[in-house]
Amino acid sequence: MIKKHVLLFISLGLMASACNKNGNKSGVGPARASYNVVSVEGFLVKPATLTATVTASGTLLPLEETELHPEASGRVVHLNLPEGKTVRKGDLLVKIFDQDLQTQLRKLEPQLKQAEITEQRLADLLKVKGVSQQEYDLAALQIQTLKSEMELVRINIAKTELRAPYDGIIGLRKISPGAYVTPATAVATIRSSGALKLDFSIPEKYSGLIRVGQTVSFSTEGSSKTWSAVVQATEQSIAADTRNLQVRALVRGGAGDLLPGAFAEVSLSLGNKSQALLIPSQAIIPQARDKKVFVARGGKVQSVTVKTGVRQSGMVEITEGLSGGDTIATTGILFLRPDMPMKFSKVE
Numbered sequence: 519m520i521k522k523h524v525l526l527f528i529s530l531g532l533m534a535s536a537c538n539k540n541g542n543k544s545g546v547g548p549a550r551a552s553y554n555v556v557s558v559e560g561f562l563v564k565p566a567t568l569t570a571t572v573t574a575s576g577t578l579l580p581l582e583e584t585e586l587h588p589e590a591s592g593r594v595v596h597l598n599l600p601e602g603k604t605v606r607k608g609d610l611l612v613k614i615f616d617q618d619l620q621t622q623l624r625k626l627e628p629q630l631k632q633a634e635i636t637e638q639r640l641a642d643l644l645k646v647k648g649v650s651q652q653e654y655d656l657a658a659l660q661i662q663t664l665k666s667e668m669e670l671v672r673i674n675i676a677k678t679e680l681r682a683p684y685d686g687i688i689g690l691r692k693i694s695p696g697a698y699v700t701p702a703t704a705v706a707t708i709r710s711s712g713a714l715k716l717d718f719s720i721p722e723k724y725s726g727l728i729r730v731g732q733t734v735s736f737s738t739e740g741s742s743k744t745w746s747a748v749v750q751a752t753e754q755s756i757a758a759d760t761r762n763l764q765v766r767a768l769v770r771g772g773a774g775d776l777l778p779g780a781f782a783e784v785s786l787s788l789g790n791k792s793q794a795l796l797i798p799s800q801a802i803i804p805q806a807r808d809k810k811v812f813v814a815r816g817g818k819v820q821s822v823t824v825k826t827g828v829r830q831s832g833m834v835e836i837t838e839g840l841s842g843g844d845t846i847a848t849t850g851i852l853f854l855r856p857d858m859p860m861k862f863s864k865v866e
Contacts, residue, residue, distance in 0.1 A: 557860075557861050557862070558847045558849045558850040558851075558854070558860060558861075558862060558863065559847070559848050559849040559850075559862065559863055559864045559865070559866070560845045560846060560847055560862040560865040560866070561798055561801060561845065561846050561848045561865065562843070562844075562866065563795055563797060563836070563840050563841070563842060563845070563846060564795075564843070565795060565842050566794060566795075566796055567790060567791070567792050568791040568796060568828065568835060569790050570727075570787070570788035570790070570791060570827075570828045570835075571785060571788065571828075572720055572724055572785075572786045572828070573783065573784065573785055573786075574718045574719060574783075574784045574786065575718065575719075575781065575782075576717055576718030576736060576781075576782040576784045577780070578714050578716055578738070578776055578777070578778055578779065578780045578781075578782055579714065579715050579716070579778055579779070580709040580713075580714060580715070580778045581710045581713040581715055581768075582684060582686065582709065582710035583707065583708070583709045583710070583778070584683055584686075584707065584708050584709075585704050585706075585707050586704065586705050586706050586707065586708060587680075587701055587702070587705065588614060588701060588703065588705065589677035589678075589680070589701060590614055590674070590677040590678050590701070591614075591699065591700040592614035592615045593614065593615045593696060593698050594612060594613070594614060594615075594693060594694075594695055594696060594697050594698075594699060595613050595614065595695075595696075596610070596612070596613035596695075597612055597613075597691075597693070597695045598610060598611050598612070599611055599688050599691040599705065600688055601689065601690055601706075602687065602688065602689075603688060604685065604686070604688075604711060605682045605688055605708070606682060606685055607683065607685050608681050608682060609681060609682045610679055610680075610681055611680045611688075611705075611706075612679070612693075612699075612705055613680075616674075616675050616678040619671055619675045619678070620675065622671050623668060623675070626664055626667055626668045627668070629664055630664040630668065633657065633660045634661055636660075637658055640653060640654045640657045641654060680705065682708060683708070684708075684710060685711065686708040686709050686710045686711055687708070687709050687710075687711045688706055688707075688708055689707040689708070690707075691706045692705055693705050709778060713769070714768075714776055714778060715750070715766055715767065715768055715769065716734075716736060716747045716766070716767045716782055717765070717766050718734075718764075718767075719760065719762035719763060719764050719765065720762060720786065721761065721762060722756050722761045722763060724763075725752075727788045728749060728752060728765060729749065730749055730751065731748060731749060732748070733746055733747070733749075734746065734747050734749065734767055734784055734785065734786045734787075735747075735784075735785045736783060736784045736785065737783050738780050738781065738782055738783075739780070739781055745769060745770070745771070745776070746769075746770045746771075747768055747769045747770060748768050748770060749766070749767045750766050750767055751765075751766050752764065752765050753765075788828070791835075794827075794828075794835050795835065795837075795842065796833045796834065796835055796836070797833065797834060797836055797840070797846060798832060798833060798834075799829070799832055799833065800848060801847065801848045801851065802826070808823050808824075809824055809826060810822060810823055811824055811839070811846045811847075812846060812847040812851055812854045812860075813845065814845045814846075814847070814860055814862065817859060817861070818857050818858060819854050819856055819857065819858045819859075819860050820857075821856045822840065823839055824839030825837045825838040845862065845865060847860070847862075848866075
């Protein structure tokens with residue numbers, strides 16, 4: 519009976535040893551899993567001509583726009599704010615009550631005349647040593663003091679008049695005749711007529727390509743017409759919050775069909791590149807700090823870090839990381855891993 523148990527134990531041991539030899543011929547751990555060959559679509563990278571065009575959002579603004587405020591406080595006695603009408607530079611728009619100042623001015627005028635007569639008499643006496651130099655100097659000082667006081671009153675009278683700073687169109691007025699106004703009161707807005715400027719922003723990486731005098735084209739909402747503008751100036755720093763450069767352009771031609779404040783879609787041509795490398799945008803895998811693409815090299819997948827440039831419809835310029843002749847994967851990229859065997863079912 520004991521012999522039968524011994525023989526059974528030996529038989530089980532031999533069977534286990536045979537299974538180990540067949541399942542792991544190397545004798546080092548379990549057998550290593552291998553990747554299956556993945557079939558994907560590819561794209562052949564080759565140099566092409568790229569017309570670099572950037573699209574940006576902009577806003578149309580009047581060439582000049584001013585919110586009008588009076589310089590003095592008081593009651594409005596004259597109002598000339600024709601809403602939607604053109605006014606000329608220097609036209610009187612608002613007049614504030616100034617009778618108190620006019621009275622002060624009239625009071626000082628005879629005082630000045632009398633001081634001038636006194637100064638002339640003392641000048642004649644000074645020639646014959648009839649008065650001292652000090653008495654004459656005090657009379658001359660009195661004249662200068664009165665003239666300064668009169669000039670100050672005239673300045674205060676001028677502050678009661680609000681005049682048009684330039685030729686322009688008056689917007690909606692915000693006061694009525696007889697209203698009491700202060701320097702904080704906005705009475706209306708004046709905008710220059712005929713000329714408009716266009717403000718827009720471009721990404722930081724294109725900031726070195728913009729030039730003063732460069733022409734941009736734009737269109738507005740609800741219109742199929744295309745307008746052009748000439749770059750006048752750029753901001754002298756990049757905005758820290760948006761990493762964009764602010765650009766200002768002057769709209770060419772008549773702007774009668776355009777309204778200030780309207781949204782504009784700006785198209786900016788940055789020139790042509792004859793040896794640009796373009797790949798489909800779906801082939802790029804965004805990472806936390808960079809961007810990658812999968813390239814076939816030696817029949818296996820290689821992950822390559824790239825830098826991008828100008829974006830076009832469905833295509834992206836590659837400025838670093840790829841070279842002409844590389845074949846990249848455009849489909850199934852979520853299932854690819856480095857060193858995985860790969861073949862292409864179709865290459866564009």
